Amino acid sequence: MHLLSIDSLSDAQVALILDEGARWFEYNRQPRRNSKRLDGLTVINAFFENSTRTLLSFEIAAKRLGAQVVVMQVERSSIKKGETLEDTARTLNAMRPDALVIRHGTSGAPGTVAALMDCPVINGGDGIGEHPTQALLDAATIRHRFGHVAGLRIAICGDLKHSRVARSNIKLLRRLGADLRLAGPPSLMPDDLPACDIDQAVDGAEVVMMLRVQRERMTEDLGDAPGEYLDRYGLTAARLAKATPHAAIMHPGPINRGVEIEGDLADDPARSLIILQVEMGVAVRMACLDLLTAERVA
Incomplete structure (x- = not known):
């Protein structure tokens, strides 16, 4: 096997x-x-x-x-x-x-x-x-925090086009009964997934999983100015406020602080599960x- x-x-x-x-x-x-x-x-x-x-x-x-x-x-x-x-x-x-x-x-x-x-x-x-074992550990982390996966509203946001983590998580979390919301810049969404606004994806979510922008796998540069990606597509405190009050933050790492997520959110002991994932x-x-x-x- x-x-x-x-x-x-x-x-x-x-x-x-x-x-x-x-x-x-x-x-x-x-x-x-x-x-x-x-x-x-x-x-x-x-x-x-x-x-x-x-x-x-x-x-x-x-x-x-x-x-x-x-x-x-x-x-x-x-x-x-x-x-x-x-x-x-x-x-x-x-x-x-x-x-x-x-x-x-x-x-x-x-x-x-x-x-x-x-x-x-x-x-x-x-x-x-x-990246199957990453999806398994993510599901285990979610279950550890909430006691279950089925029925949870989970937003997966960022560079889905190049993310092997996202591909495995989409397969597994759907099998486990999660309600997935997928969002990212239009140019970083797979062809078979419609682009979704991150604010809509995070709204009412119980888990927000952010993904690293994998610039090393891109054939064309995004052309974003410093701070522009975070403002338009990243997880900020204002954006997280749209999620449920008990919403958890996840990220498979490595983290690009100030790009896909604000550093303070990644380190928030009450909300962030990033170290627990490890x-x-x-x-x-x-x-x-x-x-x-x-x-x-x-």
């Missing part, structure tokens, strides 16, 4: 990951965290794009489960000598890992690698494709690794 997309998971598996994630979340708050569930297994993290949250949380998750973790140094690998992704996958497979986590700038790359591997492959983000990421990724390697430790 691989975890390449939200569609890779059945409803029962989603429920199991969220339940187990909640259990590991409490476990991780204990003084000592030395589970041996994956004792003797080896997990490879192969990240072809930069990462802080996803890379480190997968490494911490695997180690807390007792696995050996190898972080592939892509910048020092034979990729830099011209080796293809497929040949790299064959090489890694010959080393007999028990799980591989891959992030790659090309959409579909994890699937290409999975077809050549004898172990479970987890998509840690592929181009503008998907903490939940370790727990949910522990649940994912445990599920995918279950046959290897049986």
